[in-house]
Structure formats: structure tokens, C-alpha cells
Amino acid sequence: MTVGGATVEFEKIRKTYGDFVAVDDFTLTTEPGEFVTLLGPSGSGKTTVLNMLAGFTDATAGDIRVNGQSVLSVPTEKRNVGMVFQHYSLFPHMSVLDNVAFPLRMRSVARAEARDRALKALAMVQLESTADRMPDQLSGGQKQRVAFARGVVFEPPVLLMDEPLGALDLKLREAMQLELKQIHKTVGCTIIFVTHDQSEALTLSDRIVVMRDGRIEQVDTPNRIYDRPANKFVAEFIGQTNFFALESEPSTGAGNLPELGSSIPLPESIDARAGGDWWVSVRPEKILRIAEGAERGINFDAAIDEALFLGNEVHYQASLPGGRQLQFREQRGPDTPLLARQAAVRLGFDYSDAIPVADTHPASA
Amino acid sequence: MSRKMGNPGSILLTAYTVAAIVFLFFPILIVIPMSFSGERFLGFPPKTLGLRWYMNYFSDANWIELTLRSLRVGLGSSILASVLGTLTALALARSQIPFKKAITALFAAPVVVPTVIIALGVFIFAVRSRINDSELTLIAAHATIALPFVVMIVGAAARQVDPTYEKAARVLGAGPVKAFYYTTFRALMPAVISAAIFSFFVSFDELIIALFVMSENHTLPIRIWSDLRFELDPTIAAISTLLIVFTTAAMIVADRLRRRSARKPDA
């Protein structure tokens, strides 16, 4: 069951409830077969975007096109998109097989053929053996895998998933992420996936759309989002990071980091030169313990507060002489000593690891 | 159960419970043995046993006619109340209409208003519009007093049905009607049937409105009531016994269904 995925275009989509703006200026074009994740805190409008594509909610303004055709006036059942919900939405009074065959039966596929195709879809999630069970005889993970099968059995060019793994525990969630990748590879449809779990987004996606308050903050590949966050919000939302205040000096083109008592050169392109609320983001794994004489771009002294031993890695919390705290990580081999509390360390990072980010407010974003 | 039965409070409570149960079941305990009496007159306890009063009921054309009428009226008002009540319950559970609380309360009104008042209202209206003594009028009147029960029973079930199911059905290719049928309606079925059974009995043993409206075309409760006033015919004990069995069985089924629909499905 391989289908080409569709191109989905959102053009300046806006959704308001009374005076409240739930989604604004949402513009995005997916590649066919792409796995795009909408990521953002609760209330940022992710579900609203999916609902407008599925036809559960009308857009206030803008257009949504699938393979070039506007779908806004097409009723939900004719949009031919698959959908998997967070809360298991298998029909409780139908057997697993009937659930999976449902979309086919609604498309007037003959009973025998529907059965065959439903069984094939169940085989894809390794659940053919449960075909005759009722949904309440399945575990949470199994229910969600059946929901995947039901969502793709009719070979929709687009599959929408609204936090499909949100109700599962961590371990199961990781296993299901792998399974989901497999399904995506087999089926080849375009997937628009919603989560507020950033690590899930990083693992699964071809591209991530970071949302805040109904607006897109950044659209990029997972590694670009992680390495080159567009602003302070994105840097903070994705992964862990340390922020240091950045004060620019227009005359020299340098940026001062008063907390660290040093400065970094600012590239021409950075707006920080024009003023505003700017910071540098430095990921914990980029801050390294340095030996005497092996100074890096920025160097400073700190004292260890806390060490979290994780086997191959140690997570440290340290404070600067002024009391400001920061996080850093250290890969360790068999001989790497564990730093004790209060231990004095010299730390440093390269200029290129200090990413200037602005603290933009959503209204002016 | 750490406390023993010995303390005066619990003895009193036990005595009260037993008394209450005896009081509630007393008529049944008298009526059932009496219906199997072989005697010519109503008496307790019966001296000889037999089925003559049951035969008497089944061979009396008038009893059968009235029974069939009450069944028809019961069925008619049950269907009417179930359909209207289910639609009302769904509207109240699903839509964002203004004054929802007030409207919900309004639908409970027929339970609070004394039946005599309703009967009087229906009577005046029926006589003026020349539709008294009609089964259809009685069906409508009985549907009115059954409606609150349907709205309550189906409403409780409707609030348990997650609208996500219907959305899921839509996006998987079902039109609005099919999506409703395969999800919400299926989930509400037990509650609707339970409410229908309940409505049937609200009508089937209703006396007061029937007395006002049906001057010629009597119903089963009317004849039971009028017979009891003039003669002590053990046929009535036989009918009552049949009714008790029939009602109990139906109520057990209805309650099972209601419970099933009130349980939240976790699938």
C-alpha cells in the first residue's frame, strides 16, 4: 500500500473566535510525502490548524490547498485525509477488523475486498491476530496502532495525527515512534503531526513548525531548529540551553556578555546591532571544561553545584562567581573523574557556539 | 462491619428497613396468592387454588379490548416520547444554545406539575378542539408526561458519548448522517430503548389523564379502577399479577440497558 503523498499548502490561514485570534498568518507548504510536525506549547493553535485541514473548523481567512485544489468548501468526509486522535477513537461497538474496514466500507468497497485490505493494514502494525477482538480488549499501544492502520487503510495522500502518542508512557512512546517511522516509509503519505513533546518532534520530523500563540515562529529541519533557533522562544522550547544577556556595541560591532565579562564578535547580519532584547543561547554540550592554556573564544571560572551522573554522560550545574547558574554536560570515558560539589572549574565555549537570539514578543513577531 | 448488630441504633434501623420493605411489598404479597384463588369472591387467604380468574380475564372480550387499547396507547406514546426526547436530549447535550439551563429545567416540568392539573388542561383543550375520547389525544398527553424521563435518561447517556467518535467517522469518510448513526446513535441505543420501555409504562398504567380524556373508549387502568369501586372481582388480582410480572421483567431489562449506557466506554 504505497501512495504518493500530497502537497499541502496553507496560505495566510487565520482563525478567530470572537475577538480571540487562535491562528494567524499561518503559511506553509509541505513536500509530497514529507513528515511535518507542528510543535508548540498548549494553546498555540496546533489542533486548530489540523481541524481546519480536516474540515472540523472553518478558517476565518486564507486558503488551504491539497495538490493545488482548495479544500475549504469540501465537506470533511470528501477531503480524503486520514486522522489519528490523541484519545483512542476506535468505535467501541465494532471489532478491530470492522474499525479498520470502516473507511473502506464508507467508500463503498465490497465487503470481501475491504476485509482483505483491512487485514493487510493490520498486518502492517503486527496486529492481524487481534482482528476479531473488541477495542476494549486491547492495550493502549495496541489501540493506537489499530488507529494508525485505520487512518491509512484507504491510502489517503495526507495523514493528520494530533498527539497520537500523548496518552502512552515514555517507553511505549519511543517504541511507537519507531513504528510510526516505518509506517510512514511504507505508506509514503504526507504526515502532519502535532505534538508538544520537542524530543518527539526532533526524532520524527523532516521539518518542524514551531508555533506560539497561533503564529509560526520558525519552520526548519530538526537540526537547523536545534542549531540555529530563530529567536529566544525557539531556543528555549527545543532542547536545553543557557541564555546570557547580550549588549551590542554599535561602534565596534562587538556584543558584550556582561555576565561572563567578555564579548563576542557579532556578524554584520545580526539585528542586535540595532538594539532590542538580545541574548546568546549556548547549549549545555557546547560548554567544555578546559585545560590551562587551551583557552577558547569565551572563558570563565565557575563552581560546581550539582552533578547528575547518567553513565556515558554527566550533567553539571555550576555557578559563576556572581551567583548566576548554568548547565553543562560532559561525555565521559572510564577514566574521567567526576567533579565534586564546590569544585572550581574553568569553562569555555567557541564564538560559533554562541547563537544570538532576540526575545521577540508574539505581537511584533 | 466492625460494629456488632447489638447497638440500639442499628436494631432500630433494621426494624425500620424490614417494616418499609413489608409495607412496599404488602400489596404484592396479598394480590399474588389471591389471583390463584378457586373461590367465587375476593378473599384472603384463598381456600382453594385454581386458574379460573386468569381464564376469566382471557375470555372476556372487553378486558381484552381495553388491554389492546392500553398497549396501543402505551406503544404510541412511548415511540413519540422516545423520538422527541432523544432529539431534545441531543440538542441540549451538544449545541451551544442560549438559556440551556432554563430549557433543561423546563423539560422537567411535567414531573413537577400534579397529574390532575395536566389532566384538566388536556381535558379542556381536547373538548374545545373536539378531539377528546381519542387514542391519539391520549398518546400525545402520555408522551408529554413521559418526555422528561426520556430527556433525563438519554441526556445522561449523551453527555458520556465523546464527540470525537463522530468526528473520526466523518474524517474517515462517513457523511453526517452515517457518522451519527455509526457512533453516537449506536452508543445511545441502550439508553433510548430503556427510556422507551420506561415511557411505555408511564402510559400503560396511567389513570388520571385517561379518566378525563377517555369517556367512552376506556383503558385498562380505568376499568380496573371502576371495577374495584363496585365489586370485588378476583379477575383484577389475576390482571395485577400479570402486570407485576410483565412490569418487573421490562424494568429489569430497562435498568440493565440504562446502566450499560451510563458506563463510560474507555475504548
Ligand SMILES: Nc1ncnc2c1ncn2[C@@H]1O[C@H](COP(=O)(O)OP(=O)(O)OP(=O)(O)O)[C@@H](O)[C@H]1O
Ligand atoms: N471553540 C473554541 N472557542 C474559543 N476558543 C477556542 C476554541 N477552540 C480552540 N480555542 C482556543 O484556541 C487556541 C488554540 O487552541 P488549540 O486547541 O489549537 O491549541 P493546541 O495548540 O492544540 O493546544 P494543546 O497542545 O493543548 O492541544 C486556544 O487558546 C483555545 O483556547
Ligand SMILES: [Mg+2]
Ligand atoms: Mg491540541
